[in-house]
Every structure is written in C-alpha cells, then in structure tokens.
C-alpha cells in the first residue's frame with residue numbers, strides 16, 4: 001500500500017547533459033516493499049522564495065525490489081518544469097518526501113509468454129527495476145534514444161546480456177552521427193522485424209505517447225490481443 005516516505009539523497013550522478021541518476025536512502029520508514037515496475041510520487045515543496053506552489057511528479061523506481069532501503073530514479077530534466085528544476089537543485093544529504101509504491105501496470109505477468117520490453121528515453125527506468133529483479137524468464141529489451149550522447153547504462157545491460165542467456169537487448173538511435181555502428185531508426189520497426197512469435201509474446205511499453213500509440217497500433221494490426229499489450233505513458 002502506498003505510504004508517505006522520508007528519504008535523503010545519498011548519491012546524484014549526471015549521466016548525460018539532461019539525465020540525472022539520483023539515489024535516495026530511506027529514513028522513515030527504513031525499508032519499502034514494492035514490485036518491480038512500480039512508481040513513486042515526488043512531493044516537490046513550494047519554492048521557499050514564494051511564487052511556484054508545491055507540485056507532485058511521478059517517477060518510476062529504477063532500482064530492483066531487493067534494494068529495500070535505497071530507491072533510484074533516473075530523471076530527464078529537459079522539460080525544465082518544477083520537477084526538473086527540483087532535481088537539478090538536489091544535493092547529497094537533502095531530504096525528500098515521496099509517496100510509494102504507486103502504479104504497477106508494467107509489473108510482468110506471471111505467464112510463460114516471452115516478455116518484450118520497449119522503452120524510449122527514461123521509459124527505461126521501470127525496466128531497469130524489472131531486469132535487475134531476479135524473477136524473470138525470456139526477455140528482450142528494445143530501447144530507443146536519439147543521439148550517441150543520450151546513451152547511459154549501456155555497460156549494465158551489456159553485462160546482463162552476457163551473463164543471462166535468457167536476456168537480450170537492442171539499443172536503437174533515431175538520429176545518430178554517421179559513425180554510429182549500431183541499430184538505427186525507431187523501436188517499432190525493430191520490434192516488428194525481429195519478433196517472429198507475436199502471439200506468444202507480451203509487450204510492455206514505456207515512454208512517450210507517439211511511440212506507445214505507434215507500437216500498440218502495429219501490434220493490434222498483427223492481431224496481438226490487447227491484453228498482451230501493457231503501457232505506461234510518461235508524457
């Protein structure tokens with residue numbers, strides 16, 4: 001059940017010009033039980049200088065449920081609204097208040113079907129929690145970013161793919177430089193050309209609206225049942 005938590009910032013890493021990985025240590029209560037793929041709601045206080053009122057922003061928990069006393073979020077601050085400004089201003093040792101766990105639509109169904117995870121941008125966050133949760137079977141991840149400089153966590157997923165035979169992944173750039181040797185384009189076309197057994201797969205989509213609508217429409221056109229497509233829209 002969702003509850004109000006007090007946390008402190010234990011680590012803040014700038015992964016790319018717009019992406020921050022923030023680690024929160026739980027203070028009260030000292031641990032949290034949640035399912036991989038769930039969210040937390042950041043309670044962002046009003047500016048002490050007056051002006052902007054307090055706001056809430058939803059963030060996926062990017063750490064696995066086994067990490068009960070530390071929560072990780074990955075935040076794209078390019079919108080530069082109140083949530084982004086709050087994260088940019090966070091310092092190690094700061095206190096934060098969140099409500100968690102919330103959501104859970106992306107938590108994997110306990111079926112034998114292949115799990116196809118499809119993310120754009122920080123839509124990768126819930127999938128990192130899922131992938132570092134021990135309880136997964138046959139999984140493939142498709143992650144779409146724009147440019148080479150947007151890439152982070154590649155080494156983590158490469159290591160996972162090397163050490164776990166039932167996991168593979170595709171990093172796809174839509175606007176790479178000519179020197180990029182990897183996959184190019186949009187996630188939709190890569191999913192459709194690589195995945196041959198659509199009916200025996202479940203699809204978990206997370207990220208921007210255009211990608212989610214595009215993938216869902218193409219899968220439905222291929223007669224994939226709607227209940228085999230789960231999605232979480234970030235913006």
Ligand SMILES: Cc1cc2nc3c(=O)[nH]c(=O)nc-3n(C[C@H](O)[C@H](O)[C@H](O)COP(=O)(O)OP(=O)(O)OC[C@H]3O[C@@H](n4cnc5c(N)ncnc54)[C@H](O)[C@@H]3O)c2cc1C
Pocket residue numbers: 039057058059060061073074075076077078079080081082083084085103121122123125126232233234235
């Ligand atoms: C279920 C859920 C989980 C989420 N998890 C994450 C997460 O793990 N990491 C994360 O970075 N964000 C996540 N978000 C988005 C996040 O809650 C905020 O919307 C985002 O950080 C912008 O907040 P803001 O106050 O800076 O800007 P706002 O003032 O709220 O937004 C300004 C505008 O930017 C748009 N926008 C929001 N995010 C983006 C983006 N990434 N790129 C371009 N435009 C955007 C908004 O739709 C709005 O039009 C999640 C959203 C939802 C609904």
